[in-house]
Amino acid sequence: MAETLAVVELRQVACPQYQEHYLALGVTLAQLCGLAVANARNYQALQHLAGTDELTGLSNRRRFFALAQHQFMLARRHAYRLCVIMFDIDHFKKVNDTYGHAMGDRVLRKVARTCEGSVRATDLMGRYGGEEFVVLLHETDAAGARVAAERMRASVEALVFETPQGTLRVTISLGVAESAPGRELDAEIARADAALYQAKGQGRNRLCCAESWADPL
Template identity: 45%
Template sequence: MKEKAAGLAVVSNKTFEASTAVNLHHYDISSALQTTLEFNELIGIFCNKIQHTIPHNGVEYYNEEFDLAFKRGVMARHSCSYALKVEEQQLGELKLTRSNRFSKEELKMLESLLCCLIYPLRNATLFQQALKMAFTDPLTKANNRTAFNDTLLREIKRAHRGGQHLSLIFVDVDNFKSINDDYGHGCGDLALASLAAWLKDSVRGSDAVFRYGGEEFVILLGDTDIDGATLIAERIRADIESHTIAYGMDVLNLTASLGIATLKGSDSADSLIKRADAAMYEAKRQGRNRVEISY
């Protein structure tokens, strides 16, 4: 009786050794990438781990969702770029550069090793998205009060340490109660969301907009003295006044009262906030749609 041949795979020593080395390399990279949820650290660890296998002079990583741009080393003539994603979730773009071309074998190896990076990047993305939601006001998409408190303390320490200016602008919608009373809370919500968008468009990229509570917003201006803050506040006030909101068959014009305070040597976070808030209420008392300064 004829016996069936067993299904055997023949593997050469060379192939087996190479496969074992690649698997160990994958394991080493994957283990190292489990130590952080920060994008910059993940990219740094990954590039350090592959440097011996795929030498490169520079690395760039861009993540549009989190407005992140990470660069390290010297950008060179030749490059390879990869748009990273998993299950339709965008994870950013990675580019390696060096002075000579990447070989087909190196690119094939790099594409294999990138598998180690994908899921740590996804975990970092989910973590950062959760943080973003925790610090974002759901209606206006501005930063919320918790984010403001944390950021202000950090920026005050930085300003004192570096001898820099720091200014606050408090912004309060004029006659907001009448908008809710006359047109309903849906219109009030639209007004707040619109105002937040206008504020973001009016400030510099380095400035941060927060919803402080109700119809009140605060803008944090790093490295900005009282004169610079006044110019920005006047521009914001004028921008708000020039916009209109269409709600149903009605067209609404908004104005806002603004108060400014710049950090003094004796200021705490609470005293700085109180001075800016008091200046804003003084703008209300002086007739609204104006800027007042706390010296």
């Protein structure tokens, strides 16, 4: 069934001899309005696609940064805390090499959905690149971020993938950084990324927190 996109109301025409003319004009106006609405919807859909990672359905890096920068601006204005979590899939290259890239894509999609389901709707999550992801936790301190990160880690560890080569399990390593009001997004991502590599250096399948800012606010 066709969808109605525009309605033009025609009132009584003073001169009946012009009724058909005004009726045709009304139809044309309705068609033009409907076309404008359809074009606006298409533009919004294209904007969404341009900011979405095709494989995982998460925000891509560009869109994540745009949304996160806005959150950092609000945090500075209202003086509340944000936390950044960086995480990636441990030994992901081995997954691709052993089970194939199709299975690797399946793992990426499932891990992304699992971790997205482990945070709140008000939080932001995006694919940072390759097998690495980034999360921005809204109005959250380091303790709350640790709880969220551990929930993500445990949820991924519980996943089971059946493959022709046998059962596959994956884990993630995570780095957490708490941002103080006035800090910049790039700096917090760098701190979370350093904590992530600390977690990987300690054996993977774990989380590490960046040291708190020592200087006063």
